[in-house]
Amino acid sequence: MSWQSESDPRPPSRTRAKWLVMPALALALALAGFALVLRGLWIPAKAWAAQQMIERAWSDVVAGRSEVRPWPWADTWPVARLHLPGAGSPLYVLAGASGQSLAFGPAHVSASARPGEPDNVVFAGHRDTHFATLRHLSPGAEIFVESMTGSIHYRVDEAEVVHESRVDLLERTGRSELTLITCYPFDSIVPGGPLRYVVHASAIDPHPHPPPTSTFQP
């Protein structure tokens, strides 16, 4: 009997199990939820902070250096400065539109013409961070792109929504123009849809201006 009375913790232990499991579950859910929210918020934070760091790299670019990495382990570097109407500060455009560089700023699609070249220059950006303002651009709006090879003023011609397969938009056209690409629709929660919002702009003055004044001439 004593054995049984001693070892009769089954109902209490069951309750205790529940007492342990439910809060543990709640805690796990809360932690996971918190982690996801944090990760979600981290993306715009990173997008913003990276631009600040890249700003410093850009001043080196203007000073005549090329491929200045904004932080030592970066696999990209600023190639242009993009002034969009409606965006407070200019955006620094990074080399190569990889998922990685897009997290830090709009990126130059390397298959297209180089920024400053009088041909079709293509930048891509995220619709919910750097390129969120694209939806407010209207025809006639002016866009200014500074780069080491020259600076060009563009005027917006039109925008269109296209399927992601329209890779012909990345091709050279022989005209000095700027193509900005972001995802569409703007308010979708889920990333990775097949539609893209594309803004086409033509150079106002087809001849690029000389590069920005540099403080250092090699």
Added chain:
Amino acid sequence: MRISCLLPGLLLLHLALPAPASTSRELGARLEPNEMGAGGLLFETADGLRQAPTLATDVEIVVTGLIARTRVTQRFGNPTKDWVEGIYVFPLPENSAVDSLEMRVGDRVIEGRVEERARARATYRKARTDGRKASLVEQERPNLFTTSIANLGPGEEVEVILTYQEDVHYDKGRFNLRFPMVVAPRFIPGTAHVEGFSGAGWAVDTNEVPDAARITPPILDPATPLSHPVTIRVEIDAGFPLEEIESSSHPVLVRAKSANVYHVRLEAGAAPANSDFLLDWRPIIGATPGAALFRETWQGEEYVLLMVLPPEPESASRTPVSREMIIVIDTSGSMGGESIVQARKAVGYALGTLRPQDAFNVIRFDSSFHRLFETARPATARAVSEARQWVDRLEANGGTNMLPALEAALAPGRESRAIRQVIFVTDGAVGNESALFEAIQQGLGQSRLYTIGIGSVPNAYFMSKAAQFGRGTFSYIGRPDEVAEKMGDLFSKLENPVLHDLAIEWKTAGDPTAAGKTTVEAWPSRIPDVYLGEPVVVAARLPGGVAKVVLRGRRGGEDITFELPLEGGSNHVGVAKLWARRKIAALMDSLNEGESVDRVSVEVARLGVRHQLVTRWTSLVAVDVTPTAPVGVVPDTRAVPGMLPRGWNFLKIFRGANIEAAAQDQSRAADTRRSEGTGGPGTQTRPALLAASINPPVARVQIGRLPQGATPAALLVSIGGLLLGAAGIVSRASRGPRAGHDAGATIRGNVIGKGRA
């Protein structure tokens, strides 16, 4: 979201293998992507994937002497109920000069014309928007082309007929011809651009191959049976009696039609498009001409194509010169199966030719590379047998990271011999050709590069160019039983002195001294080294009066000169195009030597337009004059005064309706504007017209993707929020009394808790 984007009736065409035919009965059946029987297109529709129309391909080749003219008929059909656009990637021979395009719709024939690439594309796009049938042929690589066809109506069939010209290859007494059928998967090195780029083309664009997605159509599961036949017919008018005609790739039937004219067709009638078609023929002994001349007078100018077989050295006075042989073998995944067996055999053969005074090394590469020995080693019996064992154990797998291996092979060692031969055994399945060419040109030095193509679909363009830049030769081994023969040919070339520093002089009859360096323009401008049994082939534009050709060169330390009167020769249409094609090839090569793209592109485009050839910067475009898609309004959208800003209006008009459906194709925007302009205010009042105008080219082949422009931030925050909410509910439930029976299911626990409270 993704599903909502796939509006009913929207077609996403997925590109598959280059093309050839499918039978119509299987069209339209619902399919899973991996159920695709063979090359063809997949349509993605609201109710699943369907096999799209592929096309029947008929090939007719007419060979006259040294020139082959090929007509490729691609018959596109559309079994669906929608208007579609299709794009097909297909290979052609690397020296082909595509010069004509015909589009046949029913009994109407629309002739294509060559335009500058961007303009041709604009013409095509406009026709696509206007609802007119159009086709566009573009060059992606010298041996890789795409055909686009817009506004293919439901149930319609359109034929696209391409014609190209090439000169027949001649080597060691045999003429040969190749018709490539498959775009072999290419290895795409470099850093990937965008995770979102890996669309229907299987490769992601990289820094070394920026157009990767354009040149990598999806490849079908090899386990599925191939059923897409290509018919091939060849007429050979060699100009002399032939001893033998054979195909090492396909069984063929040969019939003598008349004296010196032969007809060849596939024994099986049609072949699956999974292996290049090869044909070669040999004149009866003694009938091989020492020289051949073809002429054409075009736009008042005289063009000639000249083939000269240099006299063979009289005495085979082979001095046993010691040499260094570097054998490179590709063991990448694409070499799997029969190819690696052939490659091992070929390397075995090469090892067998080594003499004790030679030095050698073997390098294998896939994603990385390994040398057998640290440096080249004398070919002692022991070293050679060690190499044999090593090679026999090689298996194929991994990527094709050719560049480091190539650089290592070309880099001379400290004690390198004067004669350095690099034997490169590969299928050439690479996409970064120009980086490799650059490495060859910069690193060649005293080495000579001999490429050996293996497998059923080698990248012949890459390998023949690599051999050209490497001042060596390209040999192709199609079957295991050809290894000994082809390697034997190669080594007989290597062991005989090469004819080098060749120069050609064109002399006028009247004054042989004041010879025509003047206005003769001959291509190639620098004649490549000529190995035993190879001819010198030159295309030239001549001023009047050139009567004699003098070829000078050096062989085995002595000067060699031979003369040839430029008389007679047969007239042949297309010589001028061959000349232009060679000039374009030389201009394209100059890009690898650092010439500026701007200058070259202008020159190439000018030649392309003048001679009506498809080049990197000129395309063929054919546009039907009448719109066939059901629109029936003014095609020029710019002329219609727009009531809304250009490019935007459709978004506003369709807001609230199915925006994505509306936005899917910009052509609809134009149509909407049209109806705005012509039909009075308010498209909404004209649903019928709008519905009709939505029909035009909605479908689109995916051969790449635009960069993906969204982050998962919103998604993460939302899910995170949901989880936090769930955590709250659970914690509330657990705070409830202890009576729950079921600790496992939180929701039920919650309900019970509530009941208790």
